[in-house]
């Protein structure tokens with residue numbers, strides 16, 4: 001704390017990203033990165049960007065990338081917004097579309113960046129409790145609000161809201177924006193992007209960090225009808241006109257164009273997840289049904305923090321959230337390679 005800080009900064013409680021350890025040889029299952037590298041086409045596109053053109057600013061509108069995303073979903077480029085990771089996209093969404101007199105609604109157990117953006121932009125919010133099975137119940141959101149946002153599948157639970165339920169929400173909630181954060185949808189969900197042309201209040205966000213194995217490139221995007229996207233462009237051009245550098249634009253365009261690779265790697269992760277869930281259940285763990293590249297699991301009667309600490313002694317890092325109290329016995333474990341998950345199960349067998 002310093003007397004030079006603004007009032008807003010004095011009141012902030014920033015997001016705590018998962019650890020990026022400096023130690024080598026750790027099995028890193030804590031931040032939901034993809035265990036497989038990006039597509040060859042992406043690496044080639046990045047190499048092709050190394051050259052004299054780096055002295056020039058990148059395209060401020062990322063036109064090529066937005067055209068590729070639009071084509072993939074049958075949308076038009078004015079229905080696509082891109083940003084420096086979906087975290088940046090989400091920040092602009094909170095300021096541009098969710099800051100209203102009424103509070104924004106999101107689950108009590110969800111991506112912990114949402115309340116942080118509310119703090120930064122001074123947006124009122126209400127946290128809607130998940131039900132007893134750690135599910136989002138759409139009925140709990142059918143009330144006046146300044147906007148609704150949740151990930152689908154949700155994080156850190158991994159649980160999926162069926163598409164028909166999202167549509168029921170959209171039919172009932174027409175007066176404010178509904179944001180579906182589809183960071184993990186490629187690992188087992190069905191995207192609701194295809195509802196965009198029917199629902200002017202629907203915005204869907206995506207990231208290349210997880211399913212496209214590009215967390216290091218920082219690219220995310222939002223899709224929605226043009227007036228919603230225009231709001232995000234107004235925020236962007238009041239903040240940073242060049243959020244995606246030349247590498248990010250070239251690499252992301254190649255990634256979007258190589259759907260086959262992404263689908264194959266997601267398929268491998270899903271197969272590994274299925275096997276991991278069975279092995280953990282055999283050890284006595286309760287594992288929530290996951291449609292994501294991570295699982296949320298607890299061993300009844302044991303503290304999640306304690307098991308996570310014991311895993312760390314064996315060079316395996318997973319994520320533990322001490323709050324809220326009802327998830328303190330859970331661990332969120334990223335699905336790694338078959339070999340990494342076998343090592344995890346082996347370590348858990350010794351610990352429990």
Ligand SMILES: *Cc1c(COP(=O)(O)O)cnc(C)c1O
Pocket residue numbers: 084085086087088111151155181183206207208209215218219220
């Ligand atoms: C990882 C994650 C993001 C952020 O992704 P980036 O594109 O890497 O910023 C957004 N939402 C949820 C729910 C996530 O888990």
